[in-house]
Amino acid sequence: MKCSIAIIGGTGVYDAEMLQNKDDFLVNTPFGEVTVLTGQYQEKRIAFLARHGSNHQIAPHRINYRANIWALAELGAERIIGTAAVGSLNPDMHPGDFVLLDQFIDFTHARVQTFFEGEGTFRVVGGPPGVFHVDVTHPYCDTLRNYLFAAGESRQLHLHKQGTYICTEGPRFETAAEISMFRQIGGDLVGMTNVPEVILAREMGLCYAAIAMVTNYAAGIAPHVLTHKEVTDIMEKQSESLRTLLMQTISALPEQRTGACCVSEYADEVWRSWKK
Numbered sequence: 001m002k003c004s005i006a007i008i009g010g011t012g013v014y015d016a017e018m019l020q021n022k023d024d025f026l027v028n029t030p031f032g033e034v035t036v037l038t039g040q041y042q043e044k045r046i047a048f049l050a051r052h053g054s055n056h057q058i059a060p061h062r063i064n065y066r067a068n069i070w071a072l073a074e075l076g077a078e079r080i081i082g083t084a085a086v087g088s089l090n091p092d093m094h095p096g097d098f099v100l101l102d103q104f105i106d107f108t109h110a111r112v113q114t115f116f117e118g119e120g121t122f123r124v125v126g127g128p129p130g131v132f133h134v135d136v137t138h139p140y141c142d143t144l145r146n147y148l149f150a151a152g153e154s155r156q157l158h159l160h161k162q163g164t165y166i167c168t169e170g171p172r173f174e175t176a177a178e179i180s181m182f183r184q185i186g187g188d189l190v191g192m193t194n195v196p197e198v199i200l201a202r203e204m205g206l207c208y209a210a211i212a213m214v215t216n217y218a219a220g221i222a223p224h225v226l227t228h229k230e231v232t233d234i235m236e237k238q239s240e241s242l243r244t245l246l247m248q249t250i251s252a253l254p255e256q257r258t259g260a261c262c263v264s265e266y267a268d269e270v271w272r273s274w275k276k
Helices: 065-074 119-127 141-153 176-184 193-202 227-239 239-252 265-275
Strands: 007-009 020-029 032-043 042-052 079-088 098-100 103-108 164-168 190-191 208-219
Touching: 007 065, 020 065, 032 065, 042 065, 042 239, 065 193, 079 141, 079 193, 079 227, 079 239, 098 176, 098 239, 141 239, 164 193, 176 193, 190 208, 193 208, 208 227, 208 239, 208 265, 227 239
Parallel strands: 007 042, 007 079, 079 208, 103 164, 164 190
Antiparallel strands: 020 032, 032 042, 079 190, 098 208
């Protein structure tokens, strides 16, 4: 069963109420097992994966990002839309706003960020051999972002077409000094999960876009102590708008993708030869 479109739900997005004829699939990958829900929406088969688990039981630094992306690709996904709860560093991006990420700056330090770890490692964990340096000049799919933006505009949502995402290791929130630094280097938003997810999708040759939901102002900007409840409350309040944005975008997507997100011929050749 092929699901050419996948949704990765972040904090506050744990189910796929919009889908019909739902089934759970246990996908075996070289990096572990992943449970993926599939369902129907307007004649399209959609895969849904809760990034933190159905009960938010997986912390950001413990998410099995490689297994997740591998599982979605195994089910046939060619396009992925991820959601993410973020703190704002930008005074023009308010709690309740949506932002379509177009760049990231990575401050994680303990995560494996590639499928291509070299000959020796992959003989142990499984996967394609060799080393590949993927291009991430523009890490997010412009085509998907344009469809998302058009859907948001038609619904008159508070939607920003671009934003630079700072990814931290977590699971703690950031210090006021860190947030001050992130603002000075050009960050708009801060979160804990989009890297390496976006990188791995690019290595797989998948189109990937991320919708960030601003849930709070970041540390030192917010007038109060940050809490996880604050994040989930805003996500719950805006969940219907988020679902509408996702479904209207999926409805508008053509059958064949046109994004320039496929990796180089070298990587394609490696994947093909390894999967034979």
